Amino acid sequence: MSPKDGNTETMSIFSPQLSARFEALANKYPVRRSALIPMLLYAQDEIGYLSDAAIHEIAGRLSLTELDVRNVASYYSMLRFKPAGKYNVQVCTNISCMLRGAYEVYERFQDELGIGHKGVTKDGIFSLEEVECIGACCWAPAIQVNYDFHDELTPEHVPGILADYRGQARGKGGR
Template sequence: MSSAETMSIFSPALSARFDALVLKYPVKRSALIPMMLYAQDEVGYLSDAVIEEIAQRLDLTMLDVRNVASYYSMLRFKPVGKYNVQVCTNISCMLRGAYDIFEHLEEKLGIGHKGITADGVFSLEEVECIGVCCWAPAIQVNYDFHDDLTNDKVDEVIAAYRAKAGRADAKGESANA
């Protein structure tokens, strides 16, 4: 971004991180995926404003950024819950009951694929693979893996995150933190 465009939608710390990140690569575009991940962590998803600023920072078009982002299932264009529950349904997990786990979560949370609970605490999605085939079936909640699951274990996981969300809300933290 030029000095005339010093306004950023990102925090000063993330803006500084982006400035340093661009300098690490011989080609600016190489910083695209890390930038999108960091931006998503701060904002919650890749909004049009996020995509526009990243494109400007890397001398790319918004279409360039959107095309790369659309390839990766971990990058989102819409908000998700504070805790995004991803259920792996790839072959290993599927054979060990992933669809039962997914259906159990749909019922427990009262939402379907890509849904968000009314309180904004949970979102749910079916994903192709989270890379823990040896410990199937598995889910990923934000960046945390939970494996070798049963419906009872899933209930414990959800209860722990629900309690954590309650503590965060009691402290006045944002629902998207």
């Protein structure tokens, strides 16, 4: 039997805790497909990105095709198909952020990290991407680092933000 058949005790690439969470999510909704986006987010949190194996297993758990899962996942900029850094920096350059200096902030991140769009630093600590909107228009320009928001930024804020996350990566606290 497979997860598609409702058996969660088969081999899974996910931890037992996440497998149980997936089963609870799939049973929570009248239409199992409704659990797809939360499952994709939790899978990405656990393994770092949406691997072929993750997509295969999630599709099976929800009785969907892998193409269905990929089509949904590819629509959302927060979902990734390749590994990102420990801290994924997303710089919003939508109209509100752009008008208040988002491109200058983005350029400063590129300069400080030495990477471009969808790049990952050599040490694997940071990845960088330009995104369309993170829903923080009132506090533009804004960025999101994993699930943390930073708003009303200027290029001068960038080194301090990066230093905080570098400190966290080294186990020295930070935010």
